[in-house]
Amino acid sequence: MERLQRADSRLGRAVCVALQPWRLFRRRKRARGPVRRVLMVKFWGLGSLQLLTPAVRALRDRHPGARLALLTLEQNAPFARGLGVWDEVVSVDVRAPGLPRVLARLTGLFWRLRRGRYDRVYDFEFFTRVSAVAAFVTGAPWTVGFASERVWRGALHRERVVFNRYWHVARNFLALAGGEGAPTELDAYPPTSADRAAAARAIDAGRDARPYVVLNANAGELSLERRWPAERFAALARRLVLEDGLRVVWIGGAGEADYVRRAAASAHPLPAGASVELAGALSIGELCALLEGAAGVVSNDSGPMHLAAALGAPTVGLFGPETPVMYAPIGARTAVLYRPPQCSPCINVHDNKLSTCVLGEPECLVGLEVEEALAALRRLIAAARDDESATPKHA
Secondary structure (H helix, E strand, C coil): CHHHHHHHHHHHHHHHHHCHHHHHHHCCCCCCCCCCEEEEECCCCHHHHHHCHHHHHHHHHHCCCCEEEEEEEHHHHHHHHHHCCCCEEEEECCCCCCHHHHHHHHHHHHHHHHCCCCCEEEECCCCCHHHHHHHHHCCCCEEEEEECCCCCCCCCCCEEEECCCCCCHHHHHHHHCCCCCCCCCCCCCCCCHHHHHHHHHHCCCCCCCCCEEEEECCCCCCCHHHCCCHHHHHHHHHHHHHCCCCEEEEECCHHHHHHHHHHHHCCCCCCCCCEEECCCCCCHHHHHHHHHCCCEEEEECCHHHHHHHHCCCCEEEECCCCCHHHHCCCCCCEEEECCCCCCCCCCCHHHCCCCCCCCCCCHHHHCCCHHHHHHHHHHHHHHHHHHHHHCCCCC
């Protein structure tokens, strides 16, 4: 990830410079006729794709009848397709070894985009140059992207929208789509019956039907500084099992499996079957089915937190380096724990979300106690049970 960010900063700047004569020539081109094909660009962040769904609705309203496509990374494509809000998902795999291969794949992508004949392109990336270049090379007569005085992207977008760091990201996305003021309700991933059955098998629900809490102890490779200490997750797991009679299910990507395994192991000894590790073992549909059926979710500031909130699971989000002003989970059953020291937030979209803790350890997260997380989760679970009991049951 850091290698790609460096390439975007250095090579991307050179590409933006090289495109300036073409940009000046393109200024003469004007959009004509109805908007029939729209491309939305969002490479990074599963959670960001989830937060993008209100903007998709805004663009449906703005361009009725247009075909909406999404350009994203290959690892995000299954989730994007499963959401079902786009007519088409275009993806690129940049995980190839070596920068030359990555550049070759990007070049091939640019040729594909050129053939897409898009009328409008909306670049929802936070100031990356590769997304601005991708939008530009489509040849679309009108492109829109975020603007910042701190990050030069060659003025490749025809229209530039200011990114407001005091607004939630979903609201910024809506503003870029021309839907400022529209509701920020999220479209959740709809698990299939097969997804639900597979998730139930994974936690052995047939033998142990106790309610379970999902613990997301990792935070994705973009910024590991967002991780609440693993020993806090372990202590929380012990209390949920021994005091509340719940099961705990640990999740994470395949690359996070070792970290999650160590965190789960430090919670033992626990009764047999009370702790289940599923990092790297679930498809995206199975993960969403697991989150949908959870009694509660406790998650670092990362993608699964947003997925859980969108699915209606009682969700506690843990924040420190990043501010919940921009990334709080959106949903009726959510809570945020955030006790920022003076240096927080230290992660900024203008700096590619790179963070270096000036204190040596993340005080912002170390300051969050297990008791706080447990109390917040218990309140959400109790409120969810009250809501369910108050809902009339139909025969």
